[in-house]
Amino acid sequence: MMEITEGSHAVAHAVKLCRPQVIAAYPITPQTHIVEALAGMAADGEIDCEYITVESEFSALSACLGASAAGSRVYSATTSQGLALMFEVCFNVAGLRLPVVMTIANRALGAPLSIWNDQQDSISLRDSGWLQFYAEDNQEAADLHYLAYRVAEDHRVLLPAFVCFDGFVLSHTYEPVNVASQEEIDRFLPPFQPPQRLDSKDPISMGMYATPEYYMEFRYETDAAMHRANAVIQEAGMAFDEIFGRNYCGLTESYRLDDAETVFIAMGSICGTVKDAIDQMRDEGEKVGLLRIRCFRPFPLEEVRAALRNAAVVAVLDRNISLGSRGAVVLEVRDALYGSGVKVLGYIIGLGGRDVTKADIRKVAQLAKSGEGDLFYGLRREVL
Amino acid sequence: MPLGLGCSARPGRAKDNRTGSWRVFWPRFDHSKCSKCGMCQTLCPEGCISEDGEGTFQPDLTYCKGCGICAEECPGGAIQMEKEEK
Amino acid sequence: MRELRIHGRGGQGSVTAAELIAVAAFEGGVYAQAFPAFGVERRGAPVQAFVRFSDKKIRLRSQVYEPDYVIVQDSTLIGDVNVFSGMKPGAVAIVNTERPLTRQVPSEITLITLDATGIALEVLGLPITNTTLMGAFAAATGEITTSALEDAIRARFSGDLATKNIEAARRAESLVKGVA
Numbered sequence: 001m002m003e004i005t006e007g008s009h010a011v012a013h014a015v016k017l018c019r020p021q022v023i024a025a026y027p028i029t030p031q032t033h034i035v036e037a038l039a040g041m042a043a044d045g046e047i048d049c050e051y052i053t054v055e056s057e058f059s060a061l062s063a064c065l066g067a068s069a070a071g072s073r074v075y076s077a078t079t080s081q082g083l084a085l086m087f088e089v090c091f092n093v094a095g096l097r098l099p100v101v102m103t104i105a106n107r108a109l110g111a112p113l114s115i116w117n118d119q120q121d122s123i124s125l126r127d128s129g130w131l132q133f134y135a136e137d138n139q140e141a142a143d144l145h146y147l148a149y150r151v152a153e154d155h156r157v158l159l160p161a162f163v164c165f166d167g168f169v170l171s172h173t174y175e176p177v178n179v180a181s182q183e184e185i186d187r188f189l190p191p192f193q194p195p196q197r198l199d200s201k202d203p204i205s206m207g208m209y210a211t212p213e214y215y216m217e218f219r220y221e222t223d224a225a226m227h228r229a230n231a232v233i234q235e236a237g238m239a240f241d242e243i244f245g246r247n248y249c250g251l252t253e254s255y256r257l258d259d260a261e262t263v264f265i266a267m268g269s270i271c272g273t274v275k276d277a278i279d280q281m282r283d284e285g286e287k288v289g290l291l292r293i294r295c296f297r298p299f300p301l302e303e304v305r306a307a308l309r310n311a312a313v314v315a316v317l318d319r320n321i322s323l324g325s326r327g328a329v330v331l332e333v334r335d336a337l338y339g340s341g342v343k344v345l346g347y348i349i350g351l352g353g354r355d356v357t358k359a360d361i362r363k364v365a366q367l368a369k370s371g372e373g374d375l376f377y378g379l380r381r382e383v384l
Numbered sequence: 385m386p387l388g389l390g391c392s393a394r395p396g397r398a399k400d401n402r403t404g405s406w407r408v409f410w411p412r413f414d415h416s417k418c419s420k421c422g423m424c425q426t427l428c429p430e431g432c433i434s435e436d437g438e439g440t441f442q443p444d445l446t447y448c449k450g451c452g453i454c455a456e457e458c459p460g461g462a463i464q465m466e467k468e469e470k
Numbered sequence: 471m472r473e474l475r476i477h478g479r480g481g482q483g484s485v486t487a488a489e490l491i492a493v494a495a496f497e498g499g500v501y502a503q504a505f506p507a508f509g510v511e512r513r514g515a516p517v518q519a520f521v522r523f524s525d526k527k528i529r530l531r532s533q534v535y536e537p538d539y540v541i542v543q544d545s546t547l548i549g550d551v552n553v554f555s556g557m558k559p560g561a562v563a564i565v566n567t568e569r570p571l572t573r574q575v576p577s578e579i580t581l582i583t584l585d586a587t588g589i590a591l592e593v594l595g596l597p598i599t600n601t602t603l604m605g606a607f608a609a610a611t612g613e614i615t616t617s618a619l620e621d622a623i624r625a626r627f628s629g630d631l632a633t634k635n636i637e638a639a640r641r642a643e644s645l646v647k648g649v650a
Contacts, residue, residue, distance in 0.1 A: 004496040006489070097390035115508070137529070158389065169531050172485075173505040174492045196392060206392040218391055272529030357532040 003179050007138040007170040008033030010177045011077075011103055011163075014142035016047045017185040018101075018149050020075040022067035024052040024060045028082040029115050030167035031105040035077055057082040061089040061100075068098035069206055071197030073149065076100065079167055080107035083121045087128075093160045094129025095222065096207045099152035099192070100160040101145065102130075106268065106319075107167040108352040116353020117167045119268060123296075123320040123328045129222050131161035131229055132297040134267040138177050140248075140294075141165040143240065146180070146189055147248055150236045153192050157229045159222070166269040168353070180244065188243050226298045233295060251300035253292040254307055256282060260289030262365050263308060265333055266317040267293045270349075270356055274317070277361035288365055293329065304336040313343045315368035319350045326374065345373020354378065399447075403430065407450030409465040415440045417462035424454035424463060471524040472613065473534040477553045478543035481513040483600030487541070488519035490626060491604060494618035495523050503528045516551055523613055537561060539611055541603050543586075548573050564606050564646075566599050582610050584645055593638040605639030609646035616643060 005013075012034050015023075023042065025035040042051035050067075054060045057078050068074040078086065083104060093100050104122045108114040122132055133148060135141035141163065148161040165171060196204060210218050230251065237248035255275050257263065264274050271292045281288045291307050293300070308314055314337070318327020325331070330346030337344055345368050350356040364377060420439040432447040433454060443454070455463040474491065478484030485506040492504035503522040509515045520534040536556040545567035547553060554563060559578040565571065566586035575581050584606055586599035593602075601623060608614045619639060624632045 004493050004502060095390060096392075166531075168508070169505065173503060174489050175503045175528065176496055176501060196389060203395050204388075204392050205395050206390050208391050208393060210391055214387065214391075217387055221387060269531045273531050276530050355533050357535065358530070 001179055002176050004174055004176050005138075005179075006033060007141055007165065007173050007175070008105070009037055010138045010142045010179070011145065011165070011171075012037035012041070013179060014145040015075050015103075016041055017180060017182055018075070018145055018189060019073065019191070020047075020049050021072035022050045022052065022064065023075045024054050024063035024067070025076045025078065026054055026057045026060045026082060028057070028079055030107060030117075030171045031077045031079045031082070031103065033171065034103060034105070038075075057085040058089060061086040061093065061102075064100045064102075065089060065093050065096065065098060066198075068093070068100050069096060069198045071192070071194040071199075073153075073192040074098075074100045075102070077103035077105070079105045080109055080115075080121045083125065084109060087125070090125055090128040090130060090160075092207065095218070097158040097222070097225070098160060099149070099158055101148045101152055102160070102162055103145070104162045104164040105167040105171045106164050114352040115167075117169050118319040118351045118353070119164065119166075120320045120351070122162050122164045125162070126297065126328060129159060129226065130297065131157075131159055131226070131233075131295070133161065133163050133295050134293065135163065135165040135170065136253075136269060136271045136292065136294075138165070138170055138173065138175055139246070141170055142177055142180075143244070143246060143248065144294075146185055147233070147236050147240060149192075150189050150239075151229055151232050154229075154232045154236075155193075155195055157225050157232050158195070159225055159229065164268065169269045178244075178246075184243055188240060230298050230300065233298075248294070250303060251293070251295035251298070252303050252307060253290075253294055255290040255292065257289035257291060257307060259287055259310075261287040261312040262289075262368055263311040263314045264288070264290045264317060264361070264364075265293060265304075265314060265329060266290065267296060267329065268319065270317060270319065273356060273358055274361050277358040277365075280358065281362060281365060286365065296329070296332075299332050299336075301332075301336045304333060305340070308333075308337060308342055309340070311342050313345065313368045313371075315364055315373065316344065316346045317349050317364070318346060321348050321351070330374075343371070345371075347373060347375065347377045349377040402446055403449050404444075404446045407445075407448060407468055409450045409452060410445065410468045411443055411448065411450070411452070411454050412464045412466050413440070413442060414462045414464070417460045419460050419462075421459060423457050423459065427453050427457050429453065471522055471526075471528065471530075472538040473536070474521040474523075474539040474541065474607075474613075475534045475537040476519040476521075476541045476543065477547050477551060478517050478519070478600075479513075479547065480509075480515045480517050481598075482517075482543045483598050484517050484519045484541075484543055486626070487543075487600035487604055488521050490601075490619070490622040491521050491607065491614060493622040493625070494604075494608075494614040495521070497618040497621060498615055500525060501528050507533055516547060539607065539613070540564070541607060542566060543599050543603060545571065554579065562610050564603060564610055566603060580610075582606065582646060584642060586642060589638055589641050589645075593641065594634050601635040602638040602642045605642035606646045608639070609643040616640070 316330040432444040488504040492502035495502040586602040
């Protein structure tokens with residue numbers, strides 16, 4: 001059923017339908033509306049879960065870690081500085097192979113303080129062992145939670161997952177969302193079956209000390225699980241399509257790509273604006289297209305390579321920067337296309353809530369065609 | 385042994401590890417100087433000192449590593465570390 | 471696609487107005503999108519909120535620079551912010567003011583002024599003008615119907631508060647219909 005609702009509330013409703021058994025989260029702008037709604041549902045008995053109030057994000061994810069190790073389906077949500085405070089626990093959750101699902105309402109990282117959107121926060125946890133999904137709109141933001149739990153809890157994977165959606169731009173936007181029913185979600189998402197769990201009657205130790213003889217093998221196994229997730233995501237996407245008629249079969253989405261010479265690559269809500277700009281440029285005879293990265297971890301290397309085979313130039317829009325290097329996405333794309341002869345240019349764009357318009361996208365297309373790239377787009381030189 | 389998921393394993397028991405063989409010096413307890421304060425039991429890192437029913441204390445030499453903390457801390461000087469004849 | 475930009479100050483309900491207008495438009499059978507652009511998170515700071523209306527799914531995420539409609543909740547903003555910026559020819563601006571505007575208004579737009587604060591104080595007893603201006607918006611643009619607007623207000627507020635907000639919207643609506 002289509003309803004018009006705020007992005008945060010669409011996410012909270014989706015989380016409710018996933019039947020989490022434990023939620024621990026600490027409110028922070030622009031994630032607040034999600035956990036506020038879930039706390040309300042827990043208090044009103046609409047959702048059968050333990051809602052643990054905590055004094056920090058570090059505690060929130062630590063509580064989630066413990067609850068997940070005990071065998072529960074667990075949820076949290078955060079953003080920006082909150083995620084930064086969880087840094088240590090994030091690596092532990094992944095290393096312990098606990099399928100916690102966490103929403104990231106993407107926001108810039110301080111200093112300087114900014115409450116506005118970019119994707120620096122989740123990108124900075126790139127190497128932590130969490131799956132990373134990026135939503136273009138609020139429909140997808142809701143749907144990716146169902147997908148994330150199913151993939152994370154699959155015994156071939158057993159890794160935690162971020163569902164990222166742009167702070168304010170999606171979290172605070174009212175738009176129509178097709179709301180799933182509990183019966184549909186129950187069909188798609190079976191209860192969590194932990195392969196092992198903490199149980200005082202049958203004790204195990206988890207996350208023990210790994211000496212140099214063992215540590216590398218643990219990292220290898222976690223990496224292998226991340227790579228196995230690629231096929232599991234596609235499988236889950238197909239199962240989702242069968243029930244809901246919405247297609248998440250790939251880790252990427254192609255838009256008007258078939259004969260495209262200039263191809264954009266981007267993640268998240270900016271892709272809607274890029275699609276509108278592409279339609280305009282197509283009307284004017286420009287051969288442009290978009291490859292949207294929906295899943296950044298695992299990185300869909302083969303999919304990207306295959307999709308960009310015939311491109312002349314690729315313009316990668318990064319709403320993040322690895323300071324002293326480049327945007328995180330352009331580095332991956334260059335790696336995927338190494339030796340192919342396809343030109344890959346990077347654009348740092350839309351940091352800290354800087355608005356990105358269709359006109360900006362058209363200008364980037366022009367820059368890419370003229371071979372100008374690897375730059376910050378739209379800098380206000382007058383204040384430098 | 386294959387790796388446990390998330391570096392997990394069945395717990396072992398410290399009692400299986402008979403650390404008494406590591407010892408070079410052993411603690412000789414002189415009960416005539418013992419004030420029954422229990423400091424030796426509290427501070428023993430192996431937890432191998434126990435009260436003997438009279439209020440005084442005895443080390444379990446199966447596990448005592450001979451670290452000497454009990455002798456160092458005993459306020460009455462009732463514990464002496466002595467070279468062990470093996 | 472038609473676009474609305476609302477200018478207000480933190481605490482005046484601009485974001486709620488955008489949301490309720492989008493809800494009413496959606497109920498009327500079109501795709502709608504509403505979102506805020508906060509400045510600093512503080513009462514009294516200038517706030518913008520936006521609504522898009524379209525017969526197709528809305529993908530565009532940028533802010534609104536060339537609006538078909540503008541609502542100004544507080545005429546004191548006009549000195550600080552160019553509230554009429556980018557308005558298309560024939561676009562409609564609805565401005566809450568007690569007095570005629572002394573500032574330059576683009577000649578090619580339709581300007582509607584009303585004392586929404588007066589109506590809100592009289593009906594609600596509070597200087598919160600969003601529902602009043604929504605009534606004016608419904609009458610001036612036809613983007614939302616009165617009944618959809620009233621449903622949206624009833625879904626957001628309860629009891630007496632809903633009734634009063636509907637009354638405020640109705641007053642503004644009939645006032646603007648009289649003018650238009």
